[in-house]
Amino acid sequence: GENVEQHPSTLSVQEGDSAVIKCTYSDSASNYFPWYKQELGKRPQLIIDIRSNVGEKKDQRIAVTLNKTAKHFSLHITETQPEDSAVYFCAASMNDYKLSFGAGTTVTVRA
């Protein structure tokens, strides 16, 4: 099955700085890559996703890049704010109803 590795496990950034989280996947058949944000005690929330026919996607302060050759994808958050503090999960799917999640990154934005 698909194996997704996520780094770093924790990330502390100063407010206003950028944050980058990286994930690698094992199965080249994976073609859908979502990112979820989960605040303490709340649901995982889909914040951005990318499909394998696209290299980059942006939505305001967040962007995702995909390198299919290297089998890795990254989440970039610019101008971080305290409300960006949360656990972020990457995931990969082969369009088979299964999402394989990374282990998660705990992001702390210092004011």
Added chain:
Amino acid sequence: DTEVTQTPKHLVMGMTNKKSLKCEQHMGHRAMYWYKQKAKKPPELMFVYSYEKLSINESVPSRFSPECPNSSLLNLHLHALQPEDSALYLCASGAQGGTEAFFGQGTRLTVV
């Protein structure tokens, strides 16, 4: 409206009890999911229903029994659970080809 509603929000049950978790979505999604999430871990897939039929069972113990009465509703029946089954149970739904998943708020289950 990306809303998946789960009830109850919290549940405490004894090991001999029978209880049910409920999930509802009105987004017209044809795929519905149950996930289990332990603290500080990613969600783990339990079951997938596609067009109201069970399409994936990730080798979940029979003390968990899913049911999909119609395209908007998903239930998870619980019986004779163990303390290690205590977790956040998340329902999700999705539309396109079974890839996107929108999660409900979850039911925090404690087995005593």
